[in-house]
Each structure stands twice: as structure tokens, then as C-alpha cells.
Amino acid sequence: MKENICTIPVNEVFEQNDGCPICRMRNLIEAKYVDYITGPAMMEPDIRIETNRLGFCERHFGMMLTSGRARLPIALTLDSHLIDVREKLLAKKPDKKTLEAMQALENSCFICNYIEPHLARSLETVCLSYKNEPEFRKLYEAQPYICITHYRMIVQNAKKPLGKEYDYFVEVTRKLVKKYADALQNDVIAFRDAYDYQNAGKPMSQETRTAIERTIEFLTTRPAGGNLKPLSGT
Ligand SMILES: [Zn+2]
Numbered sequence: 001m002k003e004n005i006c007t008i009p010v011n012e013v014f015e016q017n018d019g020c021p022i023c024r025m026r027n028l029i030e031a032k033y034v035d036y037i038t039g040p041a042m043m044e045p046d047i048r049i050e051t052n053r054l055g056f057c058e059r060h061f062g063m064m065l066t067s068g069r070a071r072l073p074i075a076l077t078l079d080s081h082l083i084d085v086r087e088k089l090l091a092k093k094p095d096k097k098t099l100e101a102m103q104a105l106e107n108s109c110f111i112c113n114y115i116e117p118h119l120a121r122s123l124e125t126v127c128l129s130y131k132n133e134p135e136f137r138k139l140y141e142a143q144p145y146i147c148i149t150h151y152r153m154i155v156q157n158a159k160k161p162l163g164k165e166y167d168y169f170v171e172v173t174r175k176l177v178k179k180y181a182d183a184l185q186n187d188v189i190a191f192r193d194a195y196d197y198q199n200a201g202k203p204m205s206q207e208t209r210t211a212i213e214r215t216i217e218f219l220t221t222r223p224a225g226g227n228l229k230p231l232s233g234t
């Protein structure tokens with residue numbers, strides 16, 4: 001059930017032309033899971049077992065708190081998560097196993113846990129649409145860029161749905177990513193040079209002014225400074 005809480009309207013996402021389309025898909029999936037876990041699902045016993053075990057990362061705790069949903073269910077979830085933490089990690093002198101469990105908890109999150117596999121399945125739809133729909137192919141190739149993380153995910157997930165067209169598709173995608181990375185490099189250099197005394201007083205272009213933020217977003221999938229409000233993704 002949790003795996004099927006949303007179907008991504010891939011065509012709609014690609015009809016837009018602002019930033020990385022896979023980031024927009026990820027934002028949609030993320031918003032759905034935040035909505036799901038701050039709703040009635042939070043009180044379901046089998047979900048509670050998972051949230052006790054996995055916890056949440058700082059970003060997703062933040063999104064849960066800013067979701068506008070009631071805070072009492074969050075407190076109840078924290079109550080039973082803390083019981084788990086105290087029993088498993090703090091009841092006795094720490095040994096190797098305890099330390100491993102602590103580290104695993106630091107790196108786990110109920111929401112993060114679902115995003116990547118869900119996104120991988122949605123990427124299969126992207127690949128199939130690219131293979132079978134000429135109109136979608138145009139939309140895909142007209143995207144301004146794909147961020148480095150989602151380029152990696154595309155390369156990893158495209159082989160099966162694309163079949164013989166895999167190499168062509170990956171090369172189209174790589175060129176899209178590379179073209180944007182080249183432009184970013186020039187914009188970062190222009191930003192650096194704007195601080196040269198010879199350029200004092202000269203106005204910066206929009207591209208130069210936003211070079212740092214856009215490069216961080218390209219490298220991390222997130223706008224610099226983070227955005228803890230659930231994004232609509234579209
Ligand atoms: Zn992305």
C-alpha cells in the first residue's frame with residue numbers, strides 16, 4: 001500500500017521547464033509521503049513498527065512539523081520511537097552491535113526509505129515514454145538540465161525499459177547534463193571575476209548572480225539553504 005500512495009503524472013511534470021524534472025518528480029513523491037505519514041497512517045500499528053525502527057531524518061521531521069497537520073500524532077510517534085531507542089540503544093553498556101544500530105538509525109528515515117525506490121519506478125515510466133512517445137521525447141530533450149544525482153539514477157534504471165535504445169538515451173541525457181555543467185562553470189567563473197577590482201561597479205547578469213545557488217542545486221538536488229516546506233513539485 002505504501003508503495004502505491006501516488007502515481008506520478010510524468011507527462012505533466014515534463015511539460016514544465018524549470019529546473020531538473022526528476023527533482024520535480026521526487027518533490028511530488030516526497031510531499032505525498034509527508035502527507036501520508038502525518039495523516040491516519042501514523043496511527044497504524046504496522047506503520048508504527050517501521051517508524052519506530054527507522055525514525056526520520058532532520059529534513060523530514062522538519063517537513064512533518066511544517067505540514068500544517070496536528071502535532072499530537074507526531075508526539076505519539078516520537079513517544080514510541082523513544083521507547084525503541086531507549087530499549088535497543090540505551091538499556092545496557094554499548095557494544096559493537098549497539099554502535100552499529102546507532103549508526104544505522106542515524107542514516108535511516110521512514111520517508112527517505114521510500115523515495116528512492118518509488119522514484120526508480122517512476123523513472124521506468126519516463127524511459128518507456130521516451131521510447132514509445134515521440135511527443136514525450138521532445139519534452140525530455142527540451143529540459144534545461146538533469147541534476148547529477150538524478151543523472152546517476154537514470155543511468156542505473158534505464159537499461160531494462162530502454163533495451164536497445166539505452167546507449168542513445170544515456171548519451172542524450174549525458175549531453176544535457178554536461179551542457180548545463182559547462183554553463184554553470186562559466187557562470188561561477190563570471191561570479192569569481194566580478195570580484196576582480198577591474199570589474200568593480202559593473203552589473204552582474206542574472207546567471208552570474210544565481211551561479212552559486214544553481215550549482216549547489218545541481219550538485220545536491222536541493223535549493224541552497226534547503227526548503228522545508230512540502231513542495232508541490234509541479
Ligand atoms: Zn534532480
Ligand SMILES: [Zn+2]
Nearest residue numbers: 057060109112
Ligand atoms: Zn528523510
